[in-house]
Amino acid sequence: MLANTTNDVSAFTAESFDFVVVGGGTAGLAVASRLSEDPNISVGVLEAGPDLSDDPNVASAGGWLVTAYSPSYAWGFETVPQLYAEQKKINLPRGRLFGGCSAMNAMMWTRASRPEYNALAELGNNGWDFESLLPYFKKAQSHSPQEQDIFPGTGVLTPHQGERGPIKTSFNTWYSSLIAPFIESLKALSFQINTDPNDGDLTGLSNIARAADGEKGTRQHSGVAYLQSTAPRKNLVVLTNAHATNIVLDREGAGSTARGVEFLVNNVKYTVTAKKEVILSAGAYGSPRLLELSGIGMPSILGKYGIETIVDLPVGENLQDHLMVSLNFLLTPESQANLKVIPISVDIEDVAGKDAKSTSTGGPFLFSPLRKVVPENNHARLIELLNEYLSSDDISLMERAQFNLQKKWLEDPYCTAAEAEVMFANLPGAAGLPLPDGSMSLWLPIAHLHPASHGYVHITSSDPLAKPEIDHKYLSRDYDLQALLQIVRFVQKIVKTGALGKIVTGSALPPPDVQTDEQLATWIRGNIATVFHPVGSTPMAPKAIGGVVDSTLKVYGTTNLRVVDAGILPLQLGATPMSTVYAIAEKAADMIKAGI
Numbered sequence: 001m002l003a004n005t006t007n008d009v010s011a012f013t014a015e016s017f018d019f020v021v022v023g024g025g026t027a028g029l030a031v032a033s034r035l036s037e038d039p040n041i042s043v044g045v046l047e048a049g050p051d052l053s054d055d056p057n058v059a060s061a062g063g064w065l066v067t068a069y070s071p072s073y074a075w076g077f078e079t080v081p082q083l084y085a086e087q088k089k090i091n092l093p094r095g096r097l098f099g100g101c102s103a104m105n106a107m108m109w110t111r112a113s114r115p116e117y118n119a120l121a122e123l124g125n126n127g128w129d130f131e132s133l134l135p136y137f138k139k140a141q142s143h144s145p146q147e148q149d150i151f152p153g154t155g156v157l158t159p160h161q162g163e164r165g166p167i168k169t170s171f172n173t174w175y176s177s178l179i180a181p182f183i184e185s186l187k188a189l190s191f192q193i194n195t196d197p198n199d200g201d202l203t204g205l206s207n208i209a210r211a212a213d214g215e216k217g218t219r220q221h222s223g224v225a226y227l228q229s230t231a232p233r234k235n236l237v238v239l240t241n242a243h244a245t246n247i248v249l250d251r252e253g254a255g256s257t258a259r260g261v262e263f264l265v266n267n268v269k270y271t272v273t274a275k276k277e278v279i280l281s282a283g284a285y286g287s288p289r290l291l292e293l294s295g296i297g298m299p300s301i302l303g304k305y306g307i308e309t310i311v312d313l314p315v316g317e318n319l320q321d322h323l324m325v326s327l328n329f330l331l332t333p334e335s336q337a338n339l340k341v342i343p344i345s346v347d348i349e350d351v352a353g354k355d356a357k358s359t360s361t362g363g364p365f366l367f368s369p370l371r372k373v374v375p376e377n378n379h380a381r382l383i384e385l386l387n388e389y390l391s392s393d394d395i396s397l398m399e400r401a402q403f404n405l406q407k408k409w410l411e412d413p414y415c416t417a418a419e420a421e422v423m424f425a426n427l428p429g430a431a432g433l434p435l436p437d438g439s440m441s442l443w444l445p446i447a448h449l450h451p452a453s454h455g456y457v458h459i460t461s462s463d464p465l466a467k468p469e470i471d472h473k474y475l476s477r478d479y480d481l482q483a484l485l486q487i488v489r490f491v492q493k494i495v496k497t498g499a500l501g502k503i504v505t506g507s508a509l510p511p512p513d514v515q516t517d518e519q520l521a522t523w524i525r526g527n528i529a530t531v532f533h534p535v536g537s538t539p540m541a542p543k544a545i546g547g548v549v550d551s552t553l554k555v556y557g558t559t560n561l562r563v564v565d566a567g568i569l570p571l572q573l574g575a576t577p578m579s580t581v582y583a584i585a586e587k588a589a590d591m592i593k594a595g596i
Contacts, residue, residue, distance in 0.1 A: 004233060004236050015272075017044035022046050023280065023286060024100065025101060025102065026581045027100075028282075039233075042236075046243075067104035073097050080469060080471045085525050099223040110575040112573040112575035113201055123541050125540050139165050140167050143163060144170045150175065151364070183205060183364060184499040200416070202575055246464065247296075248271065281563075282565065284319065288457050293462070298316075319536055320571065328435070331505065332503050369418060370410065382479060420483070446487045448480055449573070455473040456473075457537050533572070549563050549568055562592070564585055
């Protein structure tokens, strides 16, 4: 257990903190650490899970395949049956441990393109454009350049990367022998390597950094990076195994004021007092749940469970996620014989990170606008679908603003907002996945990055321990299904082109009998999965169009309650969200300190 973490609930509640942070995860520990840099500011953090920093699967960069999918590290959330995905309940991994999702995810470190952050400002959030956020991206990061022959430019620290931040980022030291033909095939289709994907243009093929210490091969989650890397601070305390149940609100005056947080430890209720602010960093599912339990939300939801509405806001709506489909391709016997394979179990139990730096995630990912991967007539059809949605009276003002942005991006031939993602999974075990007969396959998961389908997360009871109802409404708008279908067709084209075309012999997933677009659409509906990147459930936007927090991240109708996590992003990003969540936390800390 780290020096700043404790299980002593009596000592924790005996103190009144200036700031109480709910959620010791990616954003929560970052903002808590930055606030506590001032010795005159006291910060208390409530984390529902345990401190597992010494767990080999958490500590090792190669352990994420265990942590990301094991219930031992997660909340156990799942969707309701998805109407447009064969009524499947889809598992939604969310970290329930010190460090949150940063302690159990795949550690991908990517930054979306400039237009997507500029869109935050266009939605009415001054100071959230790309140039304004760039210093905070850099402030969180300490990148170690590593030159690799197949990825020119990776040995140089660019002006857009951080070099003194708490989160160490690095590249893999081992690469599959299938990466070279993958790159060659994409080059044959006019895609190039992006040597500086952090400069505001993520599009192209780039080597993906991960939040890992390249020398030690250990995971860099928010706890070890922001807390362990500094001397213990008496003014910062993280109470683990503490489940927040209610925000204590004082309704006197112009707006509701948060006075503290009620929480459970071993089913015993306690209260911690906040003298200045309460900061919610419980994630895109957890923060809406606590707001609703505390009387902030829609009366139609709160009233069902006997909760008085203190502030009427569309909490939990606008929920968005990235959808993934896994594609597997058969390889020639010769390419399988030459395939470099590293066993999954290498040293993970022996010395955390000793060889895990070679068995982690990372490798070449392609991010692209749809216009570069979709035939012209299909691209036009996607624009038509957005126009159909915009002509409907059934969409919210928030969705109208988002669809207008998305349509603008699709129509702009020079826009760099990525909507299609093709992942070369440089995974432990191989470059791909073993088939049932033991042969190796090329695994190329794909994702659609700007879904038109939006869902919700809401409480199901006044019981604070009850799981929320989560309905992402995956594929409820045909735009998403058509986009995924076209990205699959594009990957099928990649593996028939150039170097890959010489070693790929057929398709395992989708099965060979899936040929027509109708068959492929049916197969996609039954085989989608989440990349677990939920955003948007407490959106930062004007209240008039459905915002829950303002541009300072304060909840509307309150004087001192903020949300600092991925839920504040009003629209999905064409990238993995972790580096953006750190930037949000860094910016939030500066805004809070400026207002003290």
